[in-house]
Amino acid sequence: MAARIDPAPQPYEPDMEETLAKLMPEGVEPLLLFRMLARSPRLFRRFMAGGLLDKGSISLRDREIAIDRTCGRCGGEYEWGVHIALFADAVGFGPAEIKATATGDANDACWNPRERLIVRLVDQLHDTSMIDDALWAELAAEFEDEQLLELIMLTGFYHMVSFVVNATRLPAEPYGARFPTGV
Incomplete structure (x- = not known):
């Protein structure tokens, strides 16, 4: 297409x-x-x-969890595939993490407690456009304010990127990863 x-x-x-x-x-x-x-x-x-791909306040792995999960939840296969192809090895994603960004949830065994919070943040923003008080308290205990702002902005930015790539029907890059079957 x-x-x-x-x-x-x-x-x-x-x-x-x-x-x-x-x-x-x-x-x-x-x-x-x-x-x-x-x-x-x-x-x-x-x-x-607005891209936020510079060295920010969070680790590259945390950033990629937020970006890949956001694109996965939005069905933004083009951008998800580029990030998996270019960054998955660098951040130590194996098959379980790659699949979990597209089809899993925060309870997947591949995530440590900090990473589960990132997945929950992305999912709650995606589902409700809000972070409830209970999750916010958990996030605030783990992340600094600057890090929370960066995670929220990354999630919003990659929603926008997913809207663009989906609405314009960008075909996958030749080297881009594809969603696991069933997404």
Whole structure:
């Protein structure tokens, strides 16, 4: 299935070309998502400014649990697949963690207590757009305020990313992982 919106044609504006070149490892074409967003340099720049893929207040593993779980819950296979392909090994995800981000829940044996809290945060935000007082108390005992804000913002940002990739029907990147069967 083809994407509903084609990627921007080259050549890109000079600063856009430079930004796209920095986003991926040498020799790897920028993601279809980035090239599609490059149709609107303003939207692309705003998207990149909000991405939260820098070294933040949480570990790379915590970040990937939040991102992958959010994309899994939203059915955002394109983005989930990119993150699994590019980060799963780096954060020590095995088959159980990969599957759990897409189909499991916070009680899966692959998660430690801290990670269960992240999954619960993502799931509760996804289901209710809120975090109840009981979960907040557990989160506040484990995470600093800055970390909680980052986890909440990551969840919201990757809801938006999932909306974009789903609505535009972006096909999976050639190297992107696919959801486990049944998702």
